[in-house]
Amino acid sequence: MxxxxxxxxxxxxxxxxxxxxxxxxxxxxxxxxxxxxxxxxxxxxxxxxxxxxxxxxxxxxxxxxxxxxxxxxxxxxxxxxxxxGSLPPHRLAGQIERDAMAILLAAQQLGLSADDSAQAIMLAGTLAHLSLYRRKHPNVDRGYLRLEVEGIARMADYTADEILDEIAGGKGDLKALGVYLFNHSADAHQVDT
Known part of the structure; x- marks a missing residue:
């Protein structure tokens, strides 16, 4: 369609x-x-x-x-x-948000702090994205790819505050990240389903 x-x-x-x-x-x-x-x-x-x-x-x-x-x-x-029959009392996490949560929880399991791993995770995402083009579309202009990576970063920034507000409040589909991102205790995340 x-x-x-x-x-x-x-x-x-x-x-x-x-x-x-x-x-x-x-x-x-x-x-x-x-x-x-x-x-x-x-x-x-x-x-x-x-x-x-x-x-x-x-x-x-x-x-x-x-x-x-x-x-x-x-x-x-x-x-x-x-x-x-109803909608949750918070945002609906999409697949990209759930994948981001999985990556952050994996970083936590590896003992990487959220503070120290942020730039590494952004670099990892850029490497993965650009490698796709090198493998499947090697003739795409590098300038376009730079704009695309910048666009992805802008889109992530566009919703980040909204997502972080929910996590900080112990709500939403990504609330489990409160422990890693905000040093919340795991017990604080039993607020909503």
Whole structure:
């Protein structure tokens, strides 16, 4: 599916409106821009969610996020709501966030401090990313790859405060990192499920 070529779905448009209406009280950068409604309509219609469910997703998003919504994340939340009947009292961790947690927990197991390993982990990620291009796409311009690595770092920074706030508060899917990142006791992480 190419979301830029999908026809506008009337049902989907109503779902987008229902979701976006719940963000209206947030700062402009956290709201869904009107120009995105058409692009989001068909993919949201494909979730099978109802307007009431999208309103719940909007309320949940507004309560647990400091960044603007992304289509993939909202689709994930809508599917989670349909599957479980509710959304958690925190953000939903995606696969990249869960992988980051696994890497940090492995660093902890190796005895590496979070402070000392931060740059090493960033370098490891860059090495892994660039090696992919060397193996599979050796003719890609190095300048483009530098921009891509910088973009990945910007995206990580974009959500980092939101994720760290949850971890520091002993909440969310990544709360187990509180011990490693904030020296929290393991008992402090029994707050929510």
């Amino acid at each position: 190419n979301i830029f070529e999908e026809p506008v779905s009337l049902k989907g448009f109503q779902l987008v409106k229902a979701f976006a209406a719940r963000l209206i009280h947030l700062p402009d950068e956290q709201q869904l821009q009107q120009k995105s409604f058409d692009i989001w309509s068909a993919p949201l219609a494909e979730t099978g969610a109802s307007e009431a469910q999208m309103e719940l997703v909007g309320d949940w998003f507004a309560s647990h996020h400091q960044t603007g919504p992304s289509l993939g994340y909202i689709i994930h939340a809508a599917k989670e709501l349909q599957l479980r």
